[in-house]
Structures are given as structure tokens and as C-alpha cells.
Amino acid sequence: METTPENTAHGYIRAGDKEKLRHRLRRIEGQVRGIQRMLDEDAYCIDILTQLGSIVAATEKVGLLILKDHMDHCVRHAVERRDEADEKIEEVVSAVERFLRV
Amino acid sequence: METTPENTAHGYIRAGDKEKLRHRLRRIEGQVRGIQRMLDEDAYCIDILTQLGSIVAATEKVGLLILKDHMDHCVRHAVERRDEADEKIEEVVSAVERFLRV
Amino acid sequence: METTPENTAHGYIRAGDKEKLRHRLRRIEGQVRGIQRMLDEDAYCIDILTQLGSIVAATEKVGLLILKDHMDHCVRHAVERRDEADEKIEEVVSAVERFLRV
Amino acid sequence: METTPENTAHGYIRAGDKEKLRHRLRRIEGQVRGIQRMLDEDAYCIDILTQLGSIVAATEKVGLLILKDHMDHCVRHAVERRDEADEKIEEVVSAVERFLRV
Numbered sequence: 001m002e003t004t005p006e007n008t009a010h011g012y013i014r015a016g017d018k019e020k021l022r023h024r025l026r027r028i029e030g031q032v033r034g035i036q037r038m039l040d041e042d043a044y045c046i047d048i049l050t051q052l053g054s055i056v057a058a059t060e061k062v063g064l065l066i067l068k069d070h071m072d073h074c075v076r077h078a079v080e081r082r083d084e085a086d087e088k089i090e091e092v093v094s095a096v097e098r099f100l101r102v
Numbered sequence: 103m104e105t106t107p108e109n110t111a112h113g114y115i116r117a118g119d120k121e122k123l124r125h126r127l128r129r130i131e132g133q134v135r136g137i138q139r140m141l142d143e144d145a146y147c148i149d150i151l152t153q154l155g156s157i158v159a160a161t162e163k164v165g166l167l168i169l170k171d172h173m174d175h176c177v178r179h180a181v182e183r184r185d186e187a188d189e190k191i192e193e194v195v196s197a198v199e200r201f202l203r204v
Numbered sequence: 205m206e207t208t209p210e211n212t213a214h215g216y217i218r219a220g221d222k223e224k225l226r227h228r229l230r231r232i233e234g235q236v237r238g239i240q241r242m243l244d245e246d247a248y249c250i251d252i253l254t255q256l257g258s259i260v261a262a263t264e265k266v267g268l269l270i271l272k273d274h275m276d277h278c279v280r281h282a283v284e285r286r287d288e289a290d291e292k293i294e295e296v297v298s299a300v301e302r303f304l305r306v
Numbered sequence: 307m308e309t310t311p312e313n314t315a316h317g318y319i320r321a322g323d324k325e326k327l328r329h330r331l332r333r334i335e336g337q338v339r340g341i342q343r344m345l346d347e348d349a350y351c352i353d354i355l356t357q358l359g360s361i362v363a364a365t366e367k368v369g370l371l372i373l374k375d376h377m378d379h380c381v382r383h384a385v386e387r388r389d390e391a392d393e394k395i396e397e398v399v400s401a402v403e404r405f406l407r408v
Contacts, residue, residue, distance in 0.1 A: 012147055025138050032131045035164075039123055045114055045172035046197050052165040053201045056158050060306045062137075063154040068297045070147035075275075076293065079283040089280065093272045095148050096300055099155045101407045102264045162408045170399045173381075178395065181385040191382065195374045198402055203305045204366045216351055225345055233338045239368075240331050249318055249376035250401050256369040257405045260362050266341075267358040274351035299352050303359045 012073040017065060024062050031055050063099060067092070114175040119167060126164050133157050165201060169194070216277040221269060228266050235259050267303060271296070318379040323371060330368050337361050369405060373398070 013021070031051060038048050070092060078088040115123070133153060140150050172194060180190040217225065235255060242252050274296060282292040319327065337357060344354050376398060384394040 013141065013144070018141055021141055022138060025134055025141070029131060029134045029138075032127055032134060036124060036127050036131075039115065039120055039127075042115070045168050045176060046193055048168050049165055049172075049197045050200060052161055052168070053203075055161050056165075056201075057203065057306055059154055059157050059161065060304055063151055063158075064297065064301050064304070064306060066147050066150050066154070067300065068293075070151075071293045071297060074147060075279075076283050076289065079280050080286075082284075085280065089272075089275045091148055093268065093275060095151045096271065097268050098152060099158075100264055100268070100304070101155075101159065102261055102268060159408055162406055166399065166403050166406070166408060169402065170395075173395045173399060177377075177381075178385050178391065181382050182388075184386075187382065191374075191377045195370065195377060198373065199370050202366055202370070202406070204363055204370060217345065217348070222345055226342060229338055229342050229345070233335060233342075236331055236335045236338060240328060240335075243319065243324055243327055243331075246319070249372050249380060250397055252372050253369055253376075253401045254404060256365055256372070257407075259365050260369075260405075261407070263358055263361050263365065267355055267362075270351050270354050270358070274355075278351060295352055299355045302356060303362075305359075305363065 013066065013069045017069055021062060021065060024058065024065075028055055028058050028062070031058070060099075067096070115168070115171045119171055123164060123167060126160065126167075130157055130160050130164070133160070162201075169198070217270065217273045221273055225266060225269060228262065228269075232259055232262050232266070235262070264303075271300070319372065319375045323375055327368060327371060330364065330371075334361055334364050334368070337364070366405075373402070 032055060035048060035051055035055075038051065075085075075088045075092055077083075079085040134157060137150060137153055137157075140153065177187075177190045177194055179185075181187040236259060239252060239255055239259075242255065279289075279292045279296055281287075283289040338361060341354060341357055341361075344357065381391075381394045381398055383389075385391040
């Protein structure tokens with residue numbers, strides 16, 4: 001899926017949500033760096049696994065927030081205007097499918 | 103699970119694997135930063151979701167490499183020496199359970 | 205979430221999809237019975253695990269088909285009529301969240 | 307992975323665990339049949355999704371019980387006897403990998 005100029009013009013994600021997402025992403029980035037430190041310090045494998053699981057869950061949470069915004073704006077607008085509604089619905093379901101890796 | 107001094111002394115993860123893990127973690131860190139940029143540039147939500155899914159998969163792959171090393175060293179040694187084998191097996195299965203979030 | 209009379213009246217899932225879903229569910233049911241037989245016959249654990257993983261993937265695939273139908277009908281209609289659109293969007297995102305167990 | 311005669315001879319899964327597993331599998335089978343009924347009765351999609359999620363979680367729980375038994379018996383014995391320990395460890399990690407679908 002390419003980022004088209006038309007898409008980037010929208011700015012679907014609400015300013016308030018963006019701030020929240022940035023905060024969460026900075027935390028995830030910090031957790032990933034934390035694991036590099038745990039490796040350097042020969043931390044116990046099980047502790048590293050626990051931290052990795054927490055990164056996975058936090059990343060999926062960010063995905064859900066973005067899915068919510070996408071449904072609230074892009075999918076909703078396409079359906080309201082009956083403009084590419086089928087394509088948008090198909091697209092978001094495929095995105096969930098890739099996320100679940102089914 | 104606390105990191106005990108005895109645990110850190112081991113350094114279970116092989117030097118070669120550590121280098122590979124560090125490389126992967128730096129890539130994941132870069133991907134997380136990339137998503138912050140995508141947010142700043144109002145990238146298309148579906149593109150962001152795809153990238154987040156790729157971070158999740160890469161993080162789980164790192165988890166599997168660490169699980170493999172943990173089984174190869176810590177669990178194997180505990181079983182060979184019959185020293186806390188039950189505890190180690192219980193612990194690693196619980197770690198997989200938390201990872202699967204069942 | 206209760207099944208309201210109004211909901212059951214709709215029959216959101218298209219007849220053609222229903223037939224496909226029934227076919228898949230019967231296959232999953234057969235796989236679950238197959239695992240009971242594997243247990244009786246002392247099949248190798250790893251073979252059982254592989255079969256269980258295949259049931260998980262097949263069940264998630266059924267979930268995606270139902271999600272798709274739900275988006276195509278229920279969510280789309282709510283948005284087109286501007287009737288409980290917020291609630292329907294909120295509800296479907298929560299359903300994905302529970303499915304991902306985040 | 308083939309079920310070899312040698313493997314079936316073991317009967318790795320403890321009798322007590324087998325009874326518990328059979329009970330859980332019968333419940334999962336009942337849930338799968340319940341979803342076929344929900345389809346026939348035009349149940350609400352979100353209710354069906356919730357039930358499918360519960361089947362996924364229950365199936366993964368069964369997988370974890372079998373993983374635990376496999377580690378307790380097969381992997382442990384291979385390591386204790388230093389007989390195909392590498393193969394058994396490799397095999398169980400690959401099984402977790404397939405389960406996570408990474």
C-alpha cells in the first residue's frame with residue numbers, strides 16, 4: 001500500500017491521539033533499547049522474554065488505536081460519501097488479517 | 103522473575119547470537135522511530151499498521167531466538183545436572199504462556 | 205453483547221458466506237475430534253501441537269470472514285444511516301481487541 | 307513430523323493430563339458446534355466473534371498443556387540420556403514458532 005499524496009493530505013489521526021501515540025512509541029523505543037542493555041549485561045533470558053512480550057503487547061495496542069482512528073475517519077467518510085467504501089472495508093479487513101498473520 | 107547474580111554470571115546467550123540479536127534490535131528500534139516519523143508526516147494509517155505488524159513479528163522472532171538459547175543452555179544444564187529441572191521447565195513454559203497471552 | 209431480536213432479524217451473513225462458514229466449522233469440528241483420537245492413540249506431542257496450531261489458524265480465518273461480513277453490512281449500514289455509527293465502530297474495534305487479546 | 311512406532315509407544319501424556327485434555331477438547335468441540343447453531347439462528351456477528359476468540363484461547367491453552375507434558379517427558383529424557391537432545395530442543399522451539407506463526 002503506497003502513501004498517496006491524497007492520503008497524506010488528510011491527516012486522519014487526531015492531534016490528541018497523535019500525542020498519545022508519540023508518547024507510547026517513545027516508550028516502546030526505550031523498551032527496545034532496554035533490551036539491548038539487558039543483552040550487554042547478560043540479563044536472565046526469561047526476564048528478556050518478558051520484556052519482549054511487553055513490547056509486542058504495547059505495539060499491538062498502538063495498532064489498535066490507529067485502527068480505531070482509521071475506522072472513525074477514513075472508513076466512515078468513504079461509506080458516508082459512498083466513495084470507494086468497498087475498497088476501504090476490504091483494505092481494513094486485510095490489514096487486520098496481516099496483523100493476526102492468519 | 104529477578105535477575106540473580108548467579109544468573110548474570112552465566113551469560114547464556116552465545117556471543118554469536120548476541121551480535122545477531124543486537125543487530126535485530128537496532129533494526130526494530132529504527133522501525134519504531136520510523137513510525138514516529140510516519141505519524142509526523144501524516145502517513146496513511148494502513149501503511150502504519152503494516153509497519154507495526156512487522157515490528158510485532160520481528161520482536162517475536164527475537165523472542166524465539168532467546169527461547170532457543172535458553173533451552174540450549176539453561177534448561178539443558180538444569181536437566182543434565184538434575185538441578186532445579188522441574189523449576190526451569192515450569193518457568194520456560196510459563197514464559198511461552200505469557201508470550202502467547204493465553 | 206446480547207443478541208437482540210432486531211439483530212437476529214437482519215441475518216447479516218450472506219447465504220453464500222454462511223455455507224462457506226458452515227463448511228469450515230464442520231472441518232474445525234472434525235479436527236478437534238481428530239485430536240481427541242490422537243490423544244487416545246498416544247500420538248506424538250509435536251504432531252498434536254501442529255494440529256492445534258492449524259485449528260487456531262482456521263478459527264481465526266472464520267473470525268476474519270465474519271468480521272468482513274459485519275463491516276460490509278452492519279457497520280456500513282449504521283454509517284450510511286448515521287444511526288449509531290459511533291457505537292458500531294467502537295464495538296467492532298473492541299471485538300478485534302478481544303480477538304488479539306491485547 | 308511422522309508419528310513413529312517408538313513415539314507412540316511412550317504415551318508421554320500423563321493419564322491425569324489426558325483426562326483433563328479430553329474434557330477441554332470436548333468443550334471446544336461443543337463450542338464449535340455452538341457457533342454453527344449461532345449461524346443457523348442469525349446470531350449477532352460480534353457475539354459469534356467473541357465465541358470464536360474463546361475457542362482460539364481454549365485451543366492455545368490445550369497446546370500449552372501438551373507443550374508442558376512434552377517438555378516434562380520427551381525433552382527431559384532426551385537431555386538426561388544425552389540422546390538426540392539437540393534434535394528435541396530444536397523440534398520443540400520450531401513447534402512454538404509454528405504456533406506463534408512468526
